[in-house]
Amino acid sequence: MIKNDLELIQEQIEPVLDSENRKTLDEIQFIRREGGTYAKKGNFSTLSLKVGTEKVRNLLKSLYPRFTLTEIEKITGIPDSTLERWFNVLDIPFNAFHCSIVSIPSNKNKEYFQEDITGKVSKIVEIKITPELVYLIGFTLGDGSVQKYMVEVFNKDRKLREHLFGFLKQYGTITEEERENGLWRLRLSSARIANLIKNDYGIRKDTIDYIFNNEELAKQFIAAFWDAEGTVRKQHNYYHIYLYNCDKYLINKICDFLKIKNIKFSIHERATRHKEYSIGKYKVISKKRLIRINIHKPSWPDWLSEIGMHMHHSKKRKVVNEILNLFGGNQNDKDLRN
Numbered sequence: 001m002i003k004n005d006l007e008l009i010q011e012q013i014e015p016v017l018d019s020e021n022r023k024t025l026d027e028i029q030f031i032r033r034e035g036g037t038y039a040k041k042g043n044f045s046t047l048s049l050k051v052g053t054e055k056v057r058n059l060l061k062s063l064y065p066r067f068t069l070t071e072i073e074k075i076t077g078i079p080d081s082t083l084e085r086w087f088n089v090l091d092i093p094f095n096a097f098h099c100s101i102v103s104i105p106s107n108k109n110k111e112y113f114q115e116d117i118t119g120k121v122s123k124i125v126e127i128k129i130t131p132e133l134v135y136l137i138g139f140t141l142g143d144g145s146v147q148k149y150m151v152e153v154f155n156k157d158r159k160l161r162e163h164l165f166g167f168l169k170q171y172g173t174i175t176e177e178e179r180e181n182g183l184w185r186l187r188l189s190s191a192r193i194a195n196l197i198k199n200d201y202g203i204r205k206d207t208i209d210y211i212f213n214n215e216e217l218a219k220q221f222i223a224a225f226w227d228a229e230g231t232v233r234k235q236h237n238y239y240h241i242y243l244y245n246c247d248k249y250l251i252n253k254i255c256d257f258l259k260i261k262n263i264k265f266s267i268h269e270r271a272t273r274h275k276e277y278s279i280g281k282y283k284v285i286s287k288k289r290l291i292r293i294n295i296h297k298p299s300w301p302d303w304l305s306e307i308g309m310h311m312h313h314s315k316k317r318k319v320v321n322e323i324l325n326l327f328g329g330n331q332n333d334k335d336l337r338n
Contacts, residue, residue: 017059017063018062020058021058024051024052024055024056024058025075025076025242026061027050027055028047028051028056028059028076028077029076029077031047031050031051039140045056048078048160053090056086057090057092060072060083060086060087060090060092061092063075064087064092065121066113066121066123067123068101068123069083069084072260076103099119100123101122101125101191101192101195102122102123102124102125102195103125103126103127103192103193103195103196104124104125104126104127104196104206105126105127105129105196105206105207105210105211106126106127106129107128107129108126108128109126109128110125110126111123111124111125111126112124112262113127121191125192127192127193127196128296129207129210129211129214129217131216131217131220132166132170133167133171133193134211134217134220134221134224135163135167135221135223135224135310135312136153136164136167136168136193136224136230137197137207137211137224138220138221138223138224138225139164139224139228140152140153140197140220141197141203141225141228141247141250141272142224142225142228142229142245143155143227143228143229144225144228146194147194148191149189149190149191150187150188150189150190150194151168151187151188151190151193151194151197152185152186152187152188153168153185153186154183154184154185154186155183155184155312155313156181156182156183156184157314157315158184159313159314160227160312160313161184161286161313163312164186164312165186168188170188171188171190171192172189172190172193173188173189174186174187174188174189175187175189202273203247203250205249205250208221208249208250208253211258212257218257219306219310220309220310222254222257222307223307223308223310223311223312224312225243225245225250225254225312226243226307226311226316227244227311227312227316228243229243230242230244230316231243231244231316232241232308232311232316232319232320233316234319234322238320239300239319239323240279241294241295241300241303241308242293242294242295243293244290244292245290245291246288246289246290246291248291251293252292254293255267257321258293261302261306262299262302263295263299263302263303263306264296264298264299265293265295265296265299266292266294266296267292267293267294268292268294269289269290269291269292270289270290270292271288271289271290298325300323304320304323304324308320308323
């Protein structure tokens with residue numbers, strides 16, 4: 001069972017708070033639950049009068065900067081904007097960006113603090129890498145976007161939306177949007193998952209390397225990436241299985257996996273636009289190269305077994321099933337290789 005943020009925070013505050021600070025926190029939480037309007041809003045005069053100014057100061061100094069302002073809000077129930085005023089009133093040095101979050105791929109969920117030689121404190125968050133999370137990462141890098149505090153995925157396939165929603169909801173609050181043309185967007189508010197996928201320098205290659213060091217996880221990533229960026233379709237009497245993308249690092253990772261599995265493929269590369277184009281009076285020449293991986297027909301059964309069977313896009317998965325049914329559902333049918 002994946003614990004929510006508050007449960008993980010509660011586990012961490014136990015060794016941090018001594019008996020007096022624990023008692024102060026209990027008093028604040030009790031006043032917040034049972035007190036009047038001013039207490040519930042986090043009025044400093046009300047709470048400090050009932051609890052004691054020095055006790056409140058000691059509590060906050062024991063929590064900060066080990067915990068971010070957002071996390072202290074979850075612990076105390078006091079809005080972060082109010083807490084910031086408290087820091088000023090109590091003359092506690094405050095830097096909203098003092099404690100940064102660094103997510104690390106792992107086989108377990110764990111959190112701890114790390115201080116560098118400059119005194120900067122970082123919260124290290126080990127995140128258990130599951131097949132569902134890997135699928136989410138793969139799809140996001142194909143049909144999604146990552147910002148510092150959120151992850152977005154979008155598509156038009158409704159069945160795919162159900163799968164992604166189920167994967168996302170384990171990690172935080174989800175906002176849903178849908179346009180008139182059927183394009184939906186799921187937005188996850190989670191700095192931890194966002195940092196696991198990308199940081200200020202781009203794709204977190206250590207996360208991708210961790211995934212591809214595990215064969216089963218690699219299958220999930222490639223299937224998700226194919227759901228987002230790939231094609232599995234029938235044209236006339238022939239099936240086409242290929243993948244387009246511009247990121248050479250990700251393409252090379254996928255190609256390495258295909259080679260290990262002896263799945264035959266060819267690579268085609270071209271500019272993202274065939275011709276020069278103009279924006280106003282300026283001529284634009286595309287520098288990006290679009291790379292296409294095309295799966296050869298004799299390797300279709302292996303591709304289906306290793307990747308296709310893990311896909312969730314309803315239309316692409318339907319074609320995967322068609323190819324299997326066409327040859328009796330046997331993934332190793334010799335006719336499929338000819």
